[in-house]
Amino acid sequence: QVQLQESGPGLVKPSQTLSLTCTVSGGSISSGGYYWSWIRQHPGKGLEWIGYIYYSGSTYYNPSLKSRVTISVDTSKTQFSLKLSSVTAADTAVYYCARAFGVVTNFDYWGQGTLVTVSS
Amino acid sequence: QSALTQPASVSGSPGQSITISCTGTSSGVGGYNYVNYVSWYQQHPGKAPKLMIFDVSHRPSGLSNRFSGSKSGNTASLTISGLQAEDEADYYCSSYTSSSTVVFGGGTKLTVL
Numbered sequence: 001q002v003q004l005q006e007s008g009p010g011l012v013k014p015s016q017t018l019s020l021t022c023t024v025s026g027g028s029i030s031s032g033g034y035y036w037s038w039i040r041q042h043p044g045k046g047l048e049w050i051g052y053i054y055y056s057g058s059t060y061y062n063p064s065l066k067s068r069v070t071i072s073v074d075t076s077k078t079q080f081s082l083k084l085s086s087v088t089a090a091d092t093a094v095y096y097c098a099r100a101f102g103v104v105t106n107f108d109y110w111g112q113g114t115l116v117t118v119s120s
Numbered sequence: 121q122s123a124l125t126q127p128a129s130v131s132g133s134p135g136q137s138i139t140i141s142c143t144g145t146s147s148g149v150g151g152y153n154y155v156n157y158v159s160w161y162q163q164h165p166g167k168a169p170k171l172m173i174f175d176v177s178h179r180p181s182g183l184s185n186r187f188s189g190s191k192s193g194n195t196a197s198l199t200i201s202g203l204q205a206e207d208e209a210d211y212y213c214s215s216y217t218s219s220s221t222v223v224f225g226g227g228t229k230l231t232v233l
Binding site: 037046047048049052060061062063096102103104105106107108110111112113 | 157158159161163168169170171174175180212214215216219220221222223224225226227
């Protein structure tokens with residue numbers, strides 16, 4: 001059974017960089033056919049796709065966040081990470097990591113989500 | 121980035137059937153090349169979303185056949201038959217765009233009366 005778990009600071013100061021890691025267990029990041037993604041949800045709002053990475057390192061990002069987002073993968077540690085720079089209060093949200101199969105919109109496994117608050 | 125439009129809310133009584141629509145603009149649901157790439161998610165409060173339908177009409181293994189998906193033109197639909205109290209949740213559609221990105225609909229709150 002594949003499991004994903006987000007980890008990282010729950011509080012980030014404005015203008016700093018938000019950094020989160022997703023640890024994958026029960027499956028291998030380095031096997032093809034899956035896209036490893038980050039999705040966020042502002043309090044009381046809908047889902048917003050941030051981006052994804054393929055095991056080969058290819059990445060695609062939400063155009064609205066592209067200038068501030070970096071997603072990377074560490075296959076040896078079965079982890080992938082999210083960095084979001086120059087954060088503001090508008091980046092306060094629950095951040096989810098997820099695995100997509102087939103077409104990148106099929107998210108079959110999700111982490112439990114982690115709330116990140118941007119505040120001084 | 122294209123937009124996916126969902127109704128803000130729908131409701132139904134136990135045992136009834138309801139349908140949630142997801143209408144696309146430009147690429148994604150409304151785009152010819154991505155007509156088969158729509159997924160649906162159920163989210164209960166405080167929980168992570170759960171995949172209910174992928175590739176327009178396919179159900180993940182083990183999912184109740186009360187949930188079904190379809191598409192007509194630039195509108196995808198999720199139908200829940202035999203409505204149950206535990207179906208009360210938020211539902212989101214998502215689609216793949218011509219820019220190799222993903223877009224979610226705004227979400228629909230289902231209330232079981």
